[in-house]
Amino acid sequence: ISRLLLSEKSIENLKFDQLLKNSEKIQYLNRANKTMHFVRNRLGPLTNFFKLYENNLLQKHQNKAEVDEILKSEAIRSKEELKNITFRASQMLEKNQNSYEFYNTKKISIIGLFIILKKNFSHFFPAKNVIVNIETEDDPKNLNVIFNEEGFEIFLTDWLSNIDKYNNDFVRCEYNIFTEFAEIVFKNNYSSDKDEINKLVNDINNSDRNAIVQRTTHGISIIKNTLEEMKVDYFAKHDTKSKLIVFTIKFMHYGKVEDFDI
Secondary structure: OHHHHHHHHHHHHHHHHHHHHHHHHHHHHHHHHHHHHHHHHHOHHHHHHHHHHHHHHHOOOOOHHHHHHHHHHHHHHHHHHHHHHHHHHHHHHOHHHOOOOOOOOEEEEHHHHHHHHHHHHHHHOOOOOOEEEEEOOOOHHHOEEEEOHHHHHHHHHHHHHHHHHHOOOOEEEEEEEEOOEEEEEEEEOOOOOHHHHHHHHHHHHOOOHHHHHOOOHHHHHHHHHHHHHOOOEEEEEEEOOOOEEEEEEEEEEOOOHHHOOO
8 A cells, every 4th residue: 555655656656746847838939929929910011011022113102211211210120129029039940948949858768768669669669678788897887877868768759669660570679789889770670762861861961940840751850950059970871782771870978877867
C-alpha cells in the first residue's frame, strides 16, 4: 500500500509539472496570437502609404502638393508603426520567452540519457533493444552530458516515427560511450526510392535552411532545429552498399558526477 501511495504521489507530481509546462506554452501561444493581431492592425499605415504611392504614380493628381503632403504624413506614420512592429516581434523572438525552444539545457548523466533513449525506442520498437558499446576506461557512472530533455524526446519522437514509417525490415540503435563523448547511432533500411533517400541525407547535412524549408518531407527542418538549439552535433549518411540510412548524434561529456540530475 505504501509503494502504491508513493507511486500515486509521483504520478501526481509529474502531472503537476506537466500542467505548469502546458500553462507556459499556452501563455506563449496567446502572446503569439495577440502579437499577430497587433502586427496586422499596425500594418494599416503601411498599406495606405503604398496604395497612395501607387495611385500617385498611375494617376496624375490635380493637386500634387496635396498628394505629396498626404504621402509624407503616411510615411511618418508608417515609420513609427514599423518600429512598433519590430519591437513587438523582437519580444516574441526572445529565447527565454519561447517555451517551444530548447536552448535551456541541464546536466544529465549518460545513464539518464540512456533511460530516455531506451524508453522512447522501446515505444516504437518494443521487440528490439538498444545496443550499448563502452569504449572508455572511465567509469560511465562518472560521465554526464548537457541537453534539453523535452527537446531530446521531441527529436526522438520525430525521427523514430519516421523510421517506423519508412523502414523496410531492419532497425538498429546503438549507444556508444567514449572518453570524450557519447553518441547515438540510428540505422535502418528503407522502402523509399534511392534518390529520395539521397535527398533526405543531403537535407540533414545541408546548412542552407531556406533550401530545406522548401522540402517538408520527414520534418527535417524541425529535427535539425531541435538538435541545433540543444547544441547537439549530428550527421547522416547513406550506406548504399548495405542500403541503410545512418543517423548519428553526439553529446560531449561535461561537468562532474556530483552535478547529476538523473
